[in-house]
Amino acid sequence: MNLEKTDTIAAIATAHGVGSIAIVRLSGPEALAIAQKITKKALKPRFAHLRTLYNHQNEIIDQAIVIYFKAPHSFTGEDVVEFQCHGGIIVADMVLRTLLYHGARLAEPGEFSKRAFLNGKIDLSEAEAIAKIIEAKSEDAAKILARQLKGELASFVEEVREQLIRILAYVEVNIDYAEEDLPVDLQEQMQNQLETISKNLAKTLESSKRREGLIEGFKVAIIGKPNTGKSSLLNALLNYERAIVSDIAGTTRDTIEESVRIGSHLVRFVDTAGIREAQDTIERIGVERSIKAIEESDIVIAMFDASRPLESEDQKIIDLIQRYKNEKDIIVVLNKIDLGKEITIEDIEPIELSVKQDISPLIKKLQTILDSYANTEEILLVSRRQIDAVTKALEAIDAAKIPLEMGELEIFAFHINEAIAAIGSITRPMESSELLDKMFGEFCLGK
Ligand SMILES: Nc1nc2c(c(=O)[nH]1)N(C=O)[C@@H](CNc1ccc(C(=O)N[C@@H](CCC(=O)O)C(=O)O)cc1)CN2
Ligand SMILES: Nc1nc2c(ncn2[C@@H]2O[C@H](COP(=O)(O)OP(=O)(O)OP(=O)(O)O)[C@@H](O)[C@H]2O)c(=O)[nH]1
């Protein structure tokens, strides 16, 4: 039993700055008593009361909406009182200081969420979603995290865990009671079930990696020979003159990266140095850099100058398109169509445009591709920690296959237990207080 007395904690939950309302949160066993000292009135659970707030010298400091959430029916699972006071930093600070004067302690970053976790109100995957939602940089990210916050990943974890436990149950019966080998049909059945679980986990890992851009932003590389208008396109996409544009071939020397939102998506555009015939080392480096940019991107925009016949430098780009067309979404753009069309490229359906006039056909195409990435029902892992846990579970299941074939049931059970622990750690790690401190310590203050 934990005999340590839990502190009552307080913090400002809203952003530090000028806004119309600021919220101060108070959580812990003394929350109600402390709240009554500042409001001088009783509070009914889950009612929005308009109350006058007083400081310790009995001066009026604000008129605020005060809500009491009685334990365990609160965000933290403890008694919680919220003060929704007038915005700006001065009033909220006075309210906070008064709460501290009456015996509350200033919360550590993430301490409200940590308490919610320790009291079983949220699991770790939900806590992670809360932390990330606050920092989401696109609607895509916020939507995926809202699904996780609702417990989607937690249900997936629970399902896989139960399947593994069921397999383990067969074995345990056999370790204890049977001298002879597992019946062949049972062994086969277990192998099949493990295979299904493996496939399911591998699919989740794969689609999470492929859709990392939903959280972090998708990468789009712009490649092409010199002077096709790559930097002009970057500037048009960003709506400001980020990159130097000139009629001198080889203007862009190093890759330039910049992010912009397209609809609900966050996109990071990468403008590269033009690919030229590799006569010297520096130019070969240019080709290698473009290859790297392609490999690191989700979508490739390959630019050609429509007003000039196809040149051997363009052929290098076409070769790259052929090489990567099965792995990447590639959009071929024939730029400078305002100067007329001289180029012909076979077997490719390009978008013809003039970056100087209108890039909306390209933006439309990008939006269609990005929408298709975002439109997914699949379970997505959103942190390194979650990806590592699934990877570990997969490895443990893999390691269990041979002992199962050999009838070494204890070794088999050991590995399946490893897999169960690994997958379970996504929501409920074997309580290591260090891990929890580290995780919740990265949260914002007041969360
Ligand atoms: N004012 C306010 N808005 C907020 C929060 C908050 O703490 N305060 N949240 C903070 O992140 C988020 C909402 N999350 C919350 C989660 C649970 C409970 C809660 O009271 N849970 C109780 C009762 C459930 C119910 O009535 O259905 C419980 O789980 O028992 C409150 C907020 C976003 N908006
Ligand atoms: N007429 C016309 N000129 C364009 C268009 N787009 C770009 N240009 C011009 O083409 C030249 C090259 O443009 P850049 O954007 O520097 O080309 P780049 O592909 O980044 O060139 P490097 O960085 O040297 O590889 C500039 O003079 C631009 O003004 C267009 O749609 N029409």
Ligand SMILES: [K+]
């Ligand atoms: K140029």
Ligand SMILES: [Mg+2]
């Ligand atoms: Mg350039």
